[in-house]
Amino acid sequence: MALEILRPGLMTTVQDEGRTQGYALGMPPSGAMDRFSYHVANALVGNPSGAAVLECTYLGPEIGFSQATTFAVTGADLPVHLNGKEIQPWASHRAEAGDVLGFGFLRSGARAYIAVAGGIDVEPVMGSRSTYTLCGMGGFQGRALRAGDLLPVGADATGTPGRSLPAALVPDFAGPAELRVVVGLASYRVTPDSLAAFFETEWQVTPDANRVGYRYRGGLVEWVPRTQPRGAGSDPANVVDIGYPIGSIQIPGGTEPIALLNDAVTGGGYATIGTIISSDIQVAGQTKTGDVTRFCPVSIDAALGARQEARARLAKAREAIEARS
């Protein structure tokens, strides 16, 4: 069983849950940016949690099925077509050999997920099938897919067509995004007024927004004047090079904040002022260039609460899918 990439879309990569080891050597986790949509896609086709899927950014691919199978599309809101006929997203469908999956233009969100029964069966690297394109590691030949690629799919899995996620549980990606942030790290480098203003600003996602990180525009940040410590460099935005958590927000030059995401650079010399909580990384990953984003400060306890809520929401989705199959 294979998927033939007829058109690759803009940026389509193989992703799973990502790596848990390697950060200490500079290797980011990668993995699906929108965990909820990723897990639901696998649940819909009856894959075990952790199977690899395709993540399609902004522009959907065109894919031919070499054999009959079951597939589902979740994530960003864009029309899904099977042989040119519109079909329901957030639902599992049967494809026959020779069928072609295609997409219309993006309406909201940024990333769609395509799960196929059996999962995308590329060789795992460091315990994951996720693609890390910056260094050409993992996934399918370490890169985004191209026309003509033949993607292996796990054998002897027929899947379960006819499953769907109730509409009430489908996330809405339209409208401004709110990303909860645990303030900290070197936030003391920013003046209190400026830090407060940061959280009141409506930031806009720039075109410079990918799996490594998102750059935003819309405000200014003022640094507390100081004599720079030894080894920190002369710019007030600089610190002695330090590790960057996934989700951390840095502000090079004080003008355009960058939030690091799944393919983050693991460390560097910019002051970071806080970190997007783990359950909101997926919210950031569904914003697209031009979208409005607000950052909202929360306590560590609130972050842990949000983590439980995200887990409960996924569990509820899985139960609903099982109940409707």
Add this chain to the structure above:
Amino acid sequence: MTARLGVLTEPPRGTHYTFGGDEWIVVQLSEAMSLDVNLKAQVLTRALAEKALPGIVEICLSNASYMVRIDPDVVRPTVLVEQLRELEAAHSDFRSITLRTRIVDVPVLFEDEWTAATVQRFRDRHQRPDLTDLEFAAELNGYGSTDEFIDAMVSAPALVSMIGFVPTVPWGYQLVPEERQIEVPKYVRPRTFTPERAFAWGGAFSAIYPVDGAGGYQLFGMCPAPIVQPEQSLHDFRESFSFPRPGDLFNYRRIEREEFDEIRARVTEGSFRYRLAELDFTPAEWFARPDETVAAMQELLYGA
């Protein structure tokens, strides 16, 4: 807002324990870089790894700090911070703790044709377009010639104080007293290209670029041997795609073109191995007698 969230409004006095969202704890030991603070981070991260506390996913060493990736479903971040504070308190005598590490011969061809071409290509992004990066750095650090400056860079090994940015980049902080530390600024605007295996310096750190890519460090030379090998076919990469390990001592050695080509040939045919020696490094000994300690390490690596 900051008071309500328990966030620092003043620069930290001493170690700063801070949450990176719900999955990370960053421990900033100092705002300033020094050999002392990095050695403390090396000792603490190794001690933490040995403790194998539940809920710790990964431990990441940084220059004047370290970072822990955690599973907050297993351990509450606030509880782990207390455990990290205790760990620090229990290792106040970190300078006398011996680190098992390795000293590695890292050959470098200085003023090579590849980095020279890159240096010329991006001259408009440099603070001194009229000089090469090497000439600029030598002059800035008060050396009379580029040869004397190169001698200083290869005089003592660099402690791998952090690995990352992109996979396997080794940041080296030289084992010389503070007054002999080399420091250079980064490019005014970063380059869009740097050749694979380029030897570079930025701030107080030496670095090797594992693969082609953008970069802002001053470019001085080229290493013949790789530091990353995803296919892991060379002997030194059998355990990991990354050659550098935190705490390694990289002893840069000036080579000529003939040796460079010979090493390249051995890398290509798959027989290359780094020359290295395992050793016990006790920071207190180095602080007491830096030059003698370094000489003994180099003797261990190269033989009498």
Add this chain to the structure above:
Amino acid sequence: MSEEKTVAAPFPGVFYRRPDPESPPFVNVGDVVEAGTVVGLIEVMKMFQEIQAGASGHVTAVLVENEQAVDAGQTLLTVE
């Protein structure tokens, strides 16, 4: 036949009317295009993607400026 057709941005980004600053625009009002004719580029995530006309005709209007930010689905030009 004078049915009006549009070419829309398939995804958000920055629209470029020219392949590079020195070159003339891909298309101007009055030019004849066919399905597949490149009418511009959209840059996003440090990648450039060619935007093609979906049908043949002549260009009646170009609705966005060079280097203007566009949203997904925004009409770039009309063809008749």
